[in-house]
Amino acid sequence: MAPLRSFASTDRFLAEIASPTPRAGYILIGDEIFLYERCRKGVLQALVPPEMRDFCLNDIDLADISIFEILDRAQTPSLMAPFQVFFIRGLKNLYGRGSKKEEFAAIDAYFRSPNPQALLLFVADHLRIPTDLRRMDYQDKERFERIRETLGEWCGTVELARVDETDAVRWVTESAQARDTRFDPDAARELVDALGADMMLIASEFEKLLLYTEGRGRITLGDVETMVLAAKQRSLYELTDAITAKDRPRALALLHGLLNASDGGEDASIGHLYMLARTFRQMLIILEKNVRDSRAIWQVLWQGFRMPPFAAEELIKQARRYKSRRELTRALRLVARADLELRSSPANKLLVLERLILDLSAEAKPEALSSSTQFAMEL
Template identity: 20%
Template sequence: MDMSYLQIKKDIKTGTIKPVYFMYGNQTFLMEDLLLDIIKKAVGTQDDPSVITYSLQDTILDLAIEEAETFPFFGGKKVVIVKDFFLVSTQKQETKVEHDLERLQQYISHPSPESILILMAPFEKLDERKKVTKLLKQSATVVECTPFDEKMLSAWLEDQARSKKFRFTADGKEHLLERVGPQLLLLASEMEKLALYVGDEGEVTGEVVDLLVARSLEQDVFALIDFAVKQRLDKALEIYHDLLKQKEEPLKLLALIARQLRIYYQVKEMTRRSYSQKQIAMQLKLHPYVVKLASGQSQRLDDQRLLQLLEACTDTDYAIKSGKMEKVLAVELLLIKVAAV
């Protein structure tokens, strides 16, 4: 049974905990977050002896199943965690350990009421042809831990704010996403800081975010191009020189500028071919929120202008590497070209 991360989180908080969880995807932060919620609700703390963790890299699955079948020594509940559950993955694993899947199948059919078995597969793709994958998808509580779309990201931010006892204004949430991007681990870290600053029942506005939250490098480059495209060259150069003061390498910044412009071109082209933003995100392996921002930005530049700027990036790279131009000045001149009508 496939359920969303937010629904599972809500269920755990209200005390609805399932006997077998199967978590998969590349957002390991979400897995760890749910794991902590389950442990907290079921036994209280991670240090509790009723929490037992195995890794399939060095342990046979039988041991974990046997542990789940054994009554907890001190009574109450037991949490058995199996990390690196690669048996469902398309990736080949170097391991000499043989695993008995029949025993897992029998356990899932009749799980122990005293145990909570959690299988964690930190892989982007599952091998849907495997019998074990089909079994888990049919019989376990399945949690897909993949990047959120815009709606889920917004709901997650609200949920995190509630748990930390503060609230966002609309521009507060928007500024936070603009500065940090859709990286959940970083967002969670920044929200700890915001919660401490505004206190219980406090309000996080755009101004508060601007005061406390530094932009990530990618977001800085996005803002830099945004200002240049809007012909606010002074602001673009201000961000550029701030990054240089932070010891960022001009060639690295040039590569990020070129990457951003390439994303604009690809998003523009795929939108023209009637791809949805979700489809574009999947094709380009980008977060849907990044695609949304790029879509708005790319409308300001026509195709010819974008191609000219991409060519200017290549020329700038060559001029620096061949020693024809000094690197700091070369990137500065490129920004002037971006800002030119």
């Protein structure tokens, strides 16, 4: 099979590391943790025997140790290990205020005559490299170019960019095949979409799914929807999309699908109401703060109250369908009323939920604020 395009930079790096003549230094640039861990694992396998790691593996941060001391250590042969590997984090400290002429002069002097028994790996994880380089943030692009113009003169550059969704799906299916398991194409696509192509999360959920389906040899869409929380959340955001678009038939169909996919069926309705209230509260803040792009979301929504990355742009779009704060507080009041009904043991929970969805999908009418507003906001 053809190699994955998103993995090309790391594949070249690992091939060089395993060759007889690797470079003396490399820059691992980007914050894609999955690719970074792939590079690190490859370096350790090729150059650092497990029994020698205490003596030849150095994890260093430029916030704690100067580049002069690091270069001195790298230049000095080790009495305990035949080869040394240095992972140097905090690279942004080398590009702070001031020209850093002395630091770069020391780096230049080292790489003119490097220690052949040492490898320096500079980790620039303060930059985010998107799948499409043309969409890189202007500030990150400036920093990227500056690193390439300075350290790039002596070191190889390994771009740890975000993994393309198509490559992520292929990775899932091919990794499953290597483990004698078939990962259904629609299930692989759902896993990647639900987790926003975040490869660290995908790899973690992939292992959970393998354990869940052990002995069966196949992973289906139902398995993903059962085991992966984000897949359930995706269905919820599809429901709020239908509600905010005032599409009643689609909203009711999505409600029934959400209940059918829930382990507890109608008995899980309180949990669904909690997530609905949480989503409408997020939209209320987005509307009040006039958020227009996903980056601003992380500034207005605090830790523990943020949506998954895949839902950020979608939720902004949904929030902007509301013209005023009054419309969103009305939605919260309706959810609060339904919550009270469900906690009062109604004869038919499904009817309560269906009525709620129909009311939420209807055009708002002017009404006075009820006494349940405060409860709705707390919900």
